[in-house]
Amino acid sequence: MDFDLTTEQKDIQKAALEFARGEFDPDDALLYDRNQQFPSKIWEMACELGFIGLHFPEQYEGQGLGLLENALTVEAFCRQDPGIGMALGLSDFGSEMVLRHGNEDQKKLILPYAAQGKGILTMAFLEEDYSLAPLATTAKADENGYVIDGKKSFVTLGSMAGYMIVACQTDPDDPHAQSFFLVEREIDGMEISSMGEKLGMRMLPMDMVSLTGVRVPKESRLGQEEKGSFQLEDFLKEMRIETAAMGVGIAQGGLDRALDYGKKREQFGRAIIRFDAIRNKLADMYMEVELARLITHKAAWSFDNKKPDNQAILMSKAVASRAAYRVTYDAVQIYGGLGYMTESHIERFYRDAKALDFFLESGQMQKDMLADDMAGNPPRR
Ligand SMILES: Cc1cc2nc3c(=O)[nH]c(=O)nc-3n(C[C@H](O)[C@H](O)[C@H](O)COP(=O)(O)OP(=O)(O)OC[C@H]3O[C@@H](n4cnc5c(N)ncnc54)[C@H](O)[C@@H]3O)c2cc1C
Known part of the structure; x- marks a missing residue:
């Protein structure tokens, strides 16, 4: 049994802490928190330095490292500033769903997008009434793909995300028959509204997402149907x-x-x-x-x-x-x-x-x- 971090892990931890100490200004953080503002400039720098998605394989612009290295980085960021740390740590929320269950095209589209700071990702699974299963949000298959209808609550970063991974019920008779869909933010039928102010985590907007007759191609489904x-x-x-x-x-x-x-x-x-x-x-x-x-x-x-x-x-x-x-x-x-x-x-x-x-x-x-x-x-x- 070895409880020691490797030299590489210690270097990553040190680099993350140095970056956080150098760039997370406490007075700026106070303003971000007060104004409920995402720390975009710091996020861009973190992406440039390769801190976001460092557990993605290198062919998708990650560093090919593990979850432990990612955890060490997020820990260092939150140690210096909780709000900025959580904002950076969650800017690629949902990427692991693509990494583990997406096909090659989806991985090539989404993982570099998150790692290089081209945009933000998020996940929408909780329903409007806060239930998880069966989901009231449905995706009905037709000859062109799927039509999604429903409302999601508590979507962290919903209004900022370029892509959202949405959990849908694909068979209303089987509570376990759920599928995930990769949905672009700019799509007909999607409306996003703020859920209002909150106690903490104020740099990350919290939104309601309403989907009405949203048409997505079948290629947007992540993984096998009903294995959600x-x-x-x-x-x-x-x-x-x-x-x-x-x-x-x-x-x-x-x-x-x-x-x-x-x-x-x-x-x-x-x-x-x-x-x-x-x-x-x-x-x-x-x-x-x-x-x-x-x-x-x-x-x-x-x-x-x-x-x-x-x-x-x-x-x-x-x-x-x-x-x-x-x-x-x-x-x-x-x-x-x-x-x-x-x-x-x-x-x-x-x-x-x-x-x-x-x-x-x-x-x-x-x-x-x-x-x-x-x-x-x-x-x-
Ligand atoms: C800051 C924040 C960010 C979030 N981000 C997202 C997001 O990005 N996407 C998303 O989909 N959702 C998000 N959520 C929603 C989050 O997943 C839910 O709030 C969480 O799952 C709890 O569900 P609930 O709020 O419906 O509470 P409820 O399930 O109504 O729970 C109410 C109370 O009952 C207790 N309780 C419930 N079930 C059990 C049980 N089985 N055993 C013991 N006690 C139980 C709870 O602990 C709690 O005290 C976020 C929530 C917050 C506060």
């Missing part, structure tokens, strides 16, 4: 690990700042880090971050080594998103009243961390799935 629920399970494995990496990064960023503040801030004639209540909190925070990182790296390693450990993957997302909101909650506490103020920057970590608990599925749902896996029950969807 299996594809989704596959896709979620990778996304849970990537989301866990964001959680580890946000938690580490909160801890870094709280530790630093604890050493500097003096009350009653001594640095607050010398009070037991603060020291214990910092030690607990450190343990949470380290445990979240260990399970996340284990999950990514299992995936890259072609023996995905489903329980480790489920735990990584649940443990890391929990670490993110618990550690950043304590970080705000250590800053005292100042931590409640926007200008301290730490409150943004706390607000952004909570989004990860819901992203993909909630931590409670993950525990439910973990219990099913432990009991040997088949996945429910």
